[in-house]
Amino acid sequence: MINIALFGGEIFYPQYKSVESLRPLLSQIQEGARILKSIPKVAILDIFHEYSKNLIKSPKVNQVEGVAFLSSWLKRNNFSQIVNKNFQTMDYLDHFVGEKKRLKAQPRGLACHWIAGNVPTLGLFSLFQSIFVGNANLLRIPPKSHSTMITLLDVFNDTQSESGWSGHDLLKSVGILYYDRVNHKANQEFSDIADIRIVWGGGSAVKAITGLPKNAHCEDIIFGPKYSFAVFDKDMLASDQLKRQLRFLVSDVFLFDQAACTSPHVVFFERGTLPFEELVSQLQDAFKRAARQFPKIDADPYISSKIINIRAQYALDLQKKVICPIENDWTILINSNIQLEDPVESRTIFLKEVDSVMEALPLITKKIQTIGCAISDKEKLVAFADEATFKGVSRCVNLGQMHLFDSPWDGMLFMSRLVNWTTLYYGK
Missing domain, CATH: 3.40.605.10 (Aldehyde Dehydrogenase; Chain A, domain 1)
Structure with missing residues (x-):
């Protein structure tokens, strides 16, 4: 019928x-x-x-x-x-x-x-x-x-x-x-x-x-099917714009519960003067604030089970770290592997600390659609975007605009x- x-x-x-x-x-x-x-x-x-x-x-x-x-x-x-x-x-x-x-x-x-x-x-x-x-x-x-x-x-x-x-x-x-x-x-x-x-x-x-x-x-x-991620350079991490940029990142994570091709799943942070632990603490605060404003409803049982399993894997591995509430409202997963992780979705993000955001470039294939860029150095931004788009990325955009349907698409x-x-x- x-x-x-x-x-x-x-x-x-x-x-x-x-x-x-x-x-x-x-x-x-x-x-x-x-x-x-x-x-x-x-x-x-x-x-x-x-x-x-x-x-x-x-x-x-x-x-x-x-x-x-x-x-x-x-x-x-x-x-x-x-x-x-x-x-x-x-x-x-x-x-x-x-x-x-x-x-x-x-x-x-x-x-x-x-x-x-x-x-x-x-x-x-x-x-x-x-x-x-x-x-x-x-x-x-x-x-x-x-x-x-x-x-x-x-x-x-x-x-x-x-x-x-x-x-x-x-x-x-x-x-x-x-x-x-x-x-x-x-x-x-x-x-x-x-x-x-x-x-x-x-x-x-x-x-x-x-x-x-x-x-x-x-x-x-x-x-x-497409995949998207985000990058922060060290100048952005040291700027007074950091908290605002982290809020934009979280909004891109929360919208569509990461089911869209434009949703970020991995974030690369460039090492700088800001301790990584402090950065993670600020990101955690941004997740908490967004979860209060937009509580999760009707969670998919299959994805919920994926979240529970990957939280357990990270908790048992001394080389990895998981930060999350008791509920599955959001999950931050930290490891040192420079790779693009398989999406878990439902407000689950992987954090990577790198010496340079350029380390993400070799990971790019034509499957990558959007990169959310928090790069203060404009020359670095242009160089990063030029190489990323040469390798197949369609869009390098500001955080908070990853889902904004634009032309070209x-x-x-x-x-x-x-x-x-x-x-x-x-x-x-």
């Missing part, structure tokens, strides 16, 4: 026998995409901006993890900057631009999104960009994200703008599918109809989708890949 929700019309539950059962839904969202074509881009920006305010005002969603970032990202000024990074000017999306040789960015068609379940708001970052350029959109949502996604889109559906257009008008181009991830037939037929496949998820999920046959013209955009200007660049030769 596959359940289908259509935001522009009714909700219905057909038996999923073949792709033919999707035809009514496809017809409606493709007609919704035709409506998108008639909506000025400035009006869509207005709707997004109003939605950014409604997200914060709505008690139904304003406590959802990631909503604050999503709200900031959707504000008119920020979203306009993303459009300009991708297209230089919005004009390419509205009409042919140029003199004799004119260019226009047309929507690619049907964007099929496979959304990961670890961070429900992530799927909206790809959805809203795809809506903006005019594509029809089908989203496959994992079961544990159903209610959150529907509630977020309900708020969008009710969003009005002064232009007279609304979120309801935009969502006529959107459908949501629910089916079990082991339903290979559903995945295959979902893939068969896609003009763009957008995949968010871990290694096995990405392989399962990208291994499926697809149309020759279909564009694949993959947001696969994962090394790509995402929105520009959602369109088909077309030409018109005009004149003699």
Whole structure:
């Protein structure tokens, strides 16, 4: 059984026998995409901006993890900057631009999104960009994200703008599918109809989708498994900014409970004048303060057992150290191995003391997505970032901004890949 929700019309539950059962839904969202074509881009920006305010005002969603970032990202000024990074000017999306040789960015068609379940708001970052350029959109949502996604889109559906257009008008181009991830037939037929496949998820999920046959013209955009960490140089440790930077680090750890690809799992601290024990004490205080403000709820039993096991391992090893409360609210693990540890998640961080933050560079592979940098020496910061990005890192950012969805993302200007660049030769 596959359940289908259509935001522009009714909700219905057909038996999923073949792709033919999707035809009514496809017809409606493709007609919704035709409506998108008639909506000025400035009006869509207005709707997004109003939605950014409604997200914060709505008690139904304003406590959802990631909503604050999503709200900031959707504000008119920020979203306009993303459009300009991708297209230089919005004009390419509205009409042919140029003199004799004119260019226009047309929507690619049907964007099929496979959304990961670890961070429900992530799927909206790809959805809203795809809506903006005019594509029809089908989203496959994992079961544990159903209610959150529907509630977020309900708020969008009710969003009005002064232009007279609304979120309801935009969502006529959107459908949501629910089916079990082991339903290979559903995945295959979902893939068969896609003009763009957008995949968010871990290694096995990405392989399962990208291994499926697809149309020759279909564009694949993959947001696969990534790893992130943080670094502090000795000048930062000696500065009056240290406590503030430690609070930013902890906020990056707490948000999404380290389930996001942008979550730091290891922190490298450069040796300096500040004793390491004092540094750890200040970090411990920052964890305690954040835990009081954001108590952990609904802890995953599997991850909780991982935390208990690794705490025990560190407690029994004289070469290692564990600092944690009796509860599993947070965990600091210290060892001298210069390596990237396997993620435990749920507010569990590994600390490493190094002679230089440059010692982290040989550990970098193309799997590393984001490095949170607390490096006071700007020349050192540039040298570190240049080598890190040469080796494959997509983002070197300030602490406190590791989860801030930006453009480019994962090394790509995402929105520009959602369109088909077309030409018109005009004149003699």
